[in-house]
Amino acid sequence: MTRPRRISLPEHTVEIVSDAGEGAQKAAIAFAQLCAKAGNGLWTVEIIPSEIRPPPHTTGSASGNRIRLAERSQVTNAGNLANVVLAFNEMALLSRLQAESLADDVLVLIDDQWATHENENYRVSYRDVVEQFRARGSTILEIPLQRETLRHVEDAQQGKNMFAVGLLCALYSKDVLVLQEVIRKIFKGKSKQVVDLAVKLAGAGYEYGLANLEQCFEINAVPTDVPKVAMNGNTALALGAIAAGFELCSMYPITPATSASHALSDLFEDFGGFVHQAEDEIAAIGVALGASYAGKTALTITSGPGMALKAEFQGLAVMTETPLVIVDVQRGGPSTGLPTKIEQSDLLHALYGAPGDAPKVVLAPSTIEECYYILSVARKIAEEFRMLVIVLSDANLATGQQLFDRPNVFATPPRSQLDLSPVPTNALPYAWDPTTGLSERLIPGQPGGMGVTTSLNHDRDGKACYDAERNKRGHAMRSRKLAALQQTLQRPRVHGAPEGELLLVGWGSTRGAIEEAVDMARGAGHSVSSVHLQFLSPLPPGLKDIFTKFRRVITVELNYSDDPQAPLITEENRRYGQLAWVLRAATLLDIDCFANVPGRPYMPVEILDEAKRILATMDTKSPAQRLTAVEGVS
């Protein structure tokens, strides 16, 4: 038997898709863990049908995973067009083409049972789709997935996925023994018969690959002694909530936030906490606020539509200076929108969604690793500043898996204890420091601190009042805390050179793709840099200074902006991406945006292309002129 020829590569992106329920997800998880064990850096993205039981053998039924694996241990985003796709049927394959996810020369591995299927419609559509791919320059490997699996089981539905992952193991020159170990772990708790069969099928897939593949890939890992974990952002949030010392998470189910609550529900009681599933999102934040008021800062997790329902309670948290943390795992909007897909469209709502002037802190993790740490930061700020902190995650972070350094859990500080020591009678509930607006709060149970906490305007003594002077003071003090926090923030680091032609500004989960695009652009000799904002409110210091070192500044965001070329759109009525709005207002600089709503993460190459397009338009204009303030208003 001649072994397949090995081709060494620095990285690859592979997609595995089947009908919902056929197990491509499981196969992908096993494959990702196999790669992780080998030391490959990786990022995975779930491919999820929007419906629970879509009709089989349709594009809407495609379910699976995209896996980007690399030699380097750090992979920061989902990558570019996929190099390999393994599909259980041609409609699943077609769905990836429609998603604009595959390279033209993608290597397609597809179950060949449809070529000779008794249903003529399947035969015809199989031939059509395969032809379509050939015409684009793809290589097609027709695999007897169904037939080979049937040699080991009666119902191929229950095993094709394991055969497939064995085949991938051969395709990527991985160790089949490690794969089988991974499978045993994944199937832990299933009967011995089921586990043994899965292991056997994976072995069979592997052997089939060795015997039949002409070439295979090798993506060597850079060995490291640093222990690594692989998890998705919602799991990271759940573990991070525990590490942050929260005791209560109150929520109402909503995609794509729910799985964070699932992960937390699984564990929280063992750690002395619990998840309360409230009757709606309003109650969910109300319960969290009540718990926070009672002295134990709580958390509520939701997504866009739920954020809308929480708006009034946000105002209450701000007015009463009750520490509180909201996580918004953003999805496509408005309304029900694209429930399972990524968008970064809640920034302005997070900043301004609560009626009245409601200053609050808004943070956004940019990696899955940051999802783990961010809730500790959020909680600390909420408590020290007596503020509402909103954490903006998104569907990309929520369901993607990333490999990162295992957090040192032994560095987790103990949960803070309630301080119920007496205070002097007449202690002020809002003893605002006149410079910073900061004050110590009183907690039920503290002798001497009795009094009402009210949603009405109030002064230092907490009592309702309606006059101008005390209304102005309340507003100023609540707002001042943001300035006090801003003074403690660091100037953001510029990725690339600190000055040049084009600066890309991002926030949230687009960081990896933006920085990779910058690296590619710089590698090709273009003067492009980027800066990433973790704090959206308050904005970090030094932005204007950083921006004015470049000729053009554009935000890169996954939200809607009007195309300047579209009918009726003028400079006067054009709507910008959300961060662009914020930065234009904050700096009075003419900041543009690359803001779009594809319902999937940006690929680095898309950002690169946009950067090159902008640079090309700039070259035609007069030479080096730095970005200056908008005329007449600076």
Added chain:
Amino acid sequence: MSAIAKESLLEVCAADTHTLEDYDAERPRWCKGCGDHGVLAALQRVLRKNNVEPENAVAVSGIGCSSRLPHYLNTYGFHGIHGRALPIATGVRLSRPELPVIAIMGDGDCFSIGGNHWLHAIRYNINAVVLVLDNEVYALTKMQASPTTPDGWKTNTTPRGTYLHPLNPLSAVMGMTNVSFLAQTATWLPAHLDETIEKAWDHHGLSFVRILQRCPVFMPTAFGEGGVHFPVVFLEHEDGIPIHPSLLNRGPAQPHDHRNINEAQRVAVTVDPAPMGLLYQNPEVPAYEEIRWQRKAKPDYETFLQRLDAAMDNYTVS
């Protein structure tokens, strides 16, 4: 409260350390003759009688005339937003189950904007005293119809009379799974009000009390001219709410077994005469916060870290 009543109370509770004044905060700003004054006084008496440390009680309210009550009570108080007292109260109970909680709401607050929370709070059965001060109108916003505004009543939003029959909160409560305590009383029956709030305080679980409340400003003729011509029947049981003989001038007494849910449901649907007293009580229904606290572990710091480490193991790949 009259000086004599205060004296006699002090005598009964001579061993106790708190006085009624200990529960006084700023002077109430309700209108003269408003039924809310009486509810405040009754609450202060029950706190005094149980010798509750003022720092250990939490009074939570929504928005409305009635929801101002925590401003006037010298405990910890949270005057929140319209309709949302119950989620906040639930949050306090879930995180600090050692603190007694009293939730105070208006009829619009509880039955209309807060309706969803109302029904679910009864099912959670948190251990709290829940008082609805039902003046059958939106008072703070100046006389709009509420869900309990009487048939045909003219308000600013129904100038030609209401369109719908009023909601019966008692039957709604009795229809909820896990209901554990339901009573009805009125602000013009102070002795009955006192006894009812005391009973509610003593109950373990969510004690839901609908208090028919006089609003002489917007509803001067409601409740039969403020109770004068208002048909009531007092529910009588040896473990029920005591019926002071003077009350019998207002209406007859009728035997009622508040431990029998079917009987309670039957009584709850009658509105004329209005049943006064304890409709239902079942102290066996577990309180939600206690279920949750019983099921959660209380790991020490070491164990906490070990468990987090073990959780991390599940995701460790190399």
